Amino acid sequence: MKIYPGCFPCFFQQAIRAARLAGSDEKKICQILKKVNNHLAGISLEKTPPEIGRVVYSVVSEVTGIQDPFVEIKARCIEEALSMYPRFRDWIDDSSDVLEAAVKLSVAGNVIDFGTGQDFELERDVQKIMAQDFTVFHIEEFKDRLKRADSILFLADNAGETVFDRLLIEEMKKPVLYAVRAKPVINDAVTEDAVKSGLEEVATIISSGSDLPGTLLSACSEEFVKIFRSSDLIISKGQGNFECLSDEKSPIFFLLKVKCPVIAEYIRVEQGSILLMKTDSYDW
Amino acid sequence: MKIYPGCFPCFFQQAIRAARLAGSDEKKICQILKKVNNHLAGISLEKTPPEIGRVVYSVVSEVTGIQDPFVEIKARCIEEALSMYPRFRDWIDDSSDVLEAAVKLSVAGNVIDFGTGQDFELERDVQKIMAQDFTVFHIEEFKDRLKRADSILFLADNAGETVFDRLLIEEMKKPVLYAVRAKPVINDAVTEDAVKSGLEEVATIISSGSDLPGTLLSACSEEFVKIFRSSDLIISKGQGNFECLSDEKSPIFFLLKVKCPVIAEYIRVEQGSILLMKTDSYDW
Numbered sequence: 001m002k003i004y005p006g007c008f009p010c011f012f013q014q015a016i017r018a019a020r021l022a023g024s025d026e027k028k029i030c031q032i033l034k035k036v037n038n039h040l041a042g043i044s045l046e047k048t049p050p051e052i053g054r055v056v057y058s059v060v061s062e063v064t065g066i067q068d069p070f071v072e073i074k075a076r077c078i079e080e081a082l083s084m085y086p087r088f089r090d091w092i093d094d095s096s097d098v099l100e101a102a103v104k105l106s107v108a109g110n111v112i113d114f115g116t117g118q119d120f121e122l123e124r125d126v127q128k129i130m131a132q133d134f135t136v137f138h139i140e141e142f143k144d145r146l147k148r149a150d151s152i153l154f155l156a157d158n159a160g161e162t163v164f165d166r167l168l169i170e171e172m173k174k175p176v177l178y179a180v181r182a183k184p185v186i187n188d189a190v191t192e193d194a195v196k197s198g199l200e201e202v203a204t205i206i207s208s209g210s211d212l213p214g215t216l217l218s219a220c221s222e223e224f225v226k227i228f229r230s231s232d233l234i235i236s237k238g239q240g241n242f243e244c245l246s247d248e249k250s251p252i253f254f255l256l257k258v259k260c261p262v263i264a265e266y267i268r269v270e271q272g273s274i275l276l277m278k279t280d281s282y283d284w
Numbered sequence: 285m286k287i288y289p290g291c292f293p294c295f296f297q298q299a300i301r302a303a304r305l306a307g308s309d310e311k312k313i314c315q316i317l318k319k320v321n322n323h324l325a326g327i328s329l330e331k332t333p334p335e336i337g338r339v340v341y342s343v344v345s346e347v348t349g350i351q352d353p354f355v356e357i358k359a360r361c362i363e364e365a366l367s368m369y370p371r372f373r374d375w376i377d378d379s380s381d382v383l384e385a386a387v388k389l390s391v392a393g394n395v396i397d398f399g400t401g402q403d404f405e406l407e408r409d410v411q412k413i414m415a416q417d418f419t420v421f422h423i424e425e426f427k428d429r430l431k432r433a434d435s436i437l438f439l440a441d442n443a444g445e446t447v448f449d450r451l452l453i454e455e456m457k458k459p460v461l462y463a464v465r466a467k468p469v470i471n472d473a474v475t476e477d478a479v480k481s482g483l484e485e486v487a488t489i490i491s492s493g494s495d496l497p498g499t500l501l502s503a504c505s506e507e508f509v510k511i512f513r514s515s516d517l518i519i520s521k522g523q524g525n526f527e528c529l530s531d532e533k534s535p536i537f538f539l540l541k542v543k544c545p546v547i548a549e550y551i552r553v554e555q556g557s558i559l560l561m562k563t564d565s566y567d568w
Contacts, residue, residue: 005300005313008321009293016289029289030329037292037325045314 001246006262007049011036013117015056018186021073022064035059049262050214050240053115057185057213068184070114070159077112077160077187078196080122085163085198092167099146100139102171104130107255107274109164110157110238114187115213116259122160129257135273141284142253142276149232152176154203155215155245157238157256159189162197165237169202177227178203183211188240214240217248239263245279252279285530290546291333295320297401299340302470305357306348319343333546334498334524337399341469341497352468354398354443361396361444361471362480364406369447369482376451383430384423386455388414391539391558393448394441394522398471399497400543406444413541419557425568426537426560433516436460438487439499439529441522441540443473446481449521453486461511462487467495472524498524501532523547529563536563 015036019029039055061067088105095101108129111120146152154169154176156162169176178199180189189197194205209221215236217225228234234252236245242254242263254277258264264271278284299320303313323339345351372389379385392413395404430436438453438460440446453460462483464473473481478489493505499520501509512518518536520529526538526547538561542548548555562568 003314005296005303005310005317008314008317009296009300012289012293012296016293019289026289030287030292033289033292034325034329037321040318041322041325045318 001048001243001263001266003045003047003049003052004262004266006260007052008040010116010260010262011040011052011056014053014115014186015060017114017117018057018060018069019064022060022066022069024064028063032059032063035063048214048216049243050212050216051219053213053240054185054211070184070187073114074159074184074187074189074193075196077122077158078163078193081109081112081160081163082197084123084126085167088164088167092171099143099171102168103139103142103255103276106161106164106168106237107134107257107276109161110255110257110274112158112160112187113259114158115240118259126164129274132274134276135258135269136267136275136277138253138276138278141278145233145251145253145278146172146174149174151227151231151233153227153231153234154178155208155234155236155241156180156189156194157241158187159193159197160187161237162189162194162199166198166202168235169199176203177231178205179208179215179224179227180205181211181213182207182209182221185211185213188213212240212244214242214244216244247281248279249281249283250279251282251284253277254279285332285527285547285550287329287331287333287336288546288550290544291336292324294400294544294546295324295336295340298337298399298470299344301398301401302341302344302353303348306344306350306353308348312347316343316347319347332498332500333527334496334500335503337497337524338469338495354468354471357398358443358471358473358477359480361406361442362447362477365393365396365444365447366481368407368410369451372448372451376455383427383455386452387423387426387539387560390445390448390452390521391418391541391560393445394539394541394558396442396444396471397543398442399524402543410448413558416558418560419542419553420559420561422537422560422562425562429517429535429537429562430456430458433458435511435515435517437511437515437518438462439492439518439520439525440464440473440478441525442471443477443481444471445521446473446478446483450482450486452519453483460487461515462489463492463499463508463511464489465495465497466491466493466505469495469497472497496524496528498526498528500528531565532563533565533567534563535566535568537561538563
């Protein structure tokens with residue numbers, strides 16, 4: 001998925017939020033935005049939004065000198081999600097369909113986001129998603145694929161959401177590779193975040209080799225791409241991964257909350273929708 | 285008032301809206317945004333927002349080949365405002381303080397806006413303003429200055445709002461120069477709009493000589509600046525004029541609805557406030 005008009009103002013809003021978080025004053029933020037202008041001037045319109053996202057956040061780090069403005073936010077999200085874990089573990093166990101319940105919780109964890117600028121309260125918003133129906137729900141196809149899959153790749157999104165992914169992986173009852181970003185970008189999960197979330201107990205944590213806020217294969221390590229290409233089932237969490245993988249011819253199920261109006265229009269669903277959606281690009 | 289961080293995403297949002305209005309598809313809009321971005325990269329941060337606004341709208345015109353995407357919208361706003369004129373004329377006549385009532389109506393007309401991206405419905409939003417208190421209301425100072433003023437300059441803002449300004453000018457009972465933009469930019473009033481709104485009957489319509497969406501003196505004609513400098517009382521309508529004139533040492537009363545969060549923070553009032561505010565920069 002390429003850049004759409006609505007991405008342009010969003011890049012600047014993201015830069016403003018990240019710069020504020022890094023403690024910049026208005027003057028410094030303007031300098032950062034000017035630098036984002038300069039970088040965008042040289043960038044092709046054929047790029048995916050996360051490729052520009054990487055540029056935006058690297059400009060913020062470069063000008064402010066703060067490598068990871070989201071480090072504290074990420075720790076807080078993981079902590080809060082961990083405190084909810086036992087309750088949701090019980091809720092799944094009491095469900096008539098434990099796998100469906102776990103899928104629902106994993107997408108509920110995707111309410112966490114610091115890229116799109118939507119405020120969220122984890123507890124309240126997770127509860128809201130729990131009461132919401134999926135707009136696209138390819139659950140039978142997912143169950144079928146899962147049953148037959150030997151190699152499963154799970155593409156992580158945000159720190160904290162990781163705890164909710166753990167609940168899903170527990171119910172999948174299969175070996176899973178859990179792929180995180182190679183370096184901090186926005187509040188996306190890196191290895192440390194996955195470990196803190198307890199993913200080591202249920203999956204093998206690997207790095208995608210990329211520092212984009214999305215899994216763009218051309219930016220990933222050769223080793224990761226090999227794994228990606230040979231996986232029987234890929235679960236892709238969140239918007240950034242979707243933006244990078246919407247055209248990939250691989251057996252991908254996208255699991256996300258649609259928070260951005262551009263993506264909503266692209267998929268032709270309402271903003272706020274939740275989806276478990278097998279990709280159109282793969283010959284199933 | 286200079287550019288603030290929040291202006292950057294807004295410039296792109298304005299370009300998107302204007303380009304859509306000019307019938308551009310997503311691809312053309314992206315090209316326009318790229319051009320806007322490239323202009324921004326080369327522009328000083330010491331500029332006022334309307335100076336960048338001019339660049340934004342001129343890029344839209346240049347790429348789409350449509351000089352005035354707002355021409356129909358402007359005509360519609362004037363027509364709608366004219367249909368409300370007799371009713372508001374009566375309302376003023378029935379008021380205990382006709383000048384205060386007319387000031388209120390003039391600011392109510394400032395709900396019209398296509399720059400800030402806020403939706404409005406003229407009838408509904410005017411009624412809402414009529415029921416709203418001014419957050420800053422220097423009415424006694426205004427009355428006093430008006431009584432003593434021989435030369436009055438009234439800086440117009442949007443087409444349609446012009447009809448509401450006419451009601452105020454009628455109650456001022458003094459000769460007034462009514463200044464409009466030299467060329468179409470956004471939905472700002474030009475001479476033709478002022479004439480259609482009936483301003484010729486109550487004031488002398490003049491051009492500021494500028495095609496910015498605001499009265500920036502360095503972009504105005506020499507003749508206009510002379511008038512500006514020698515006026516006893518200047519009534520400045522709307523945000524664009526405020527952004528250009530906030531630091532000018534002239535006897536200005538700003539009359540506006542604060543629609544933009546950046547201006548709200550600059551003045552330290554809530555977004556949505558209405559103001560009749562004498563400038564701080566003049567030695568009254």
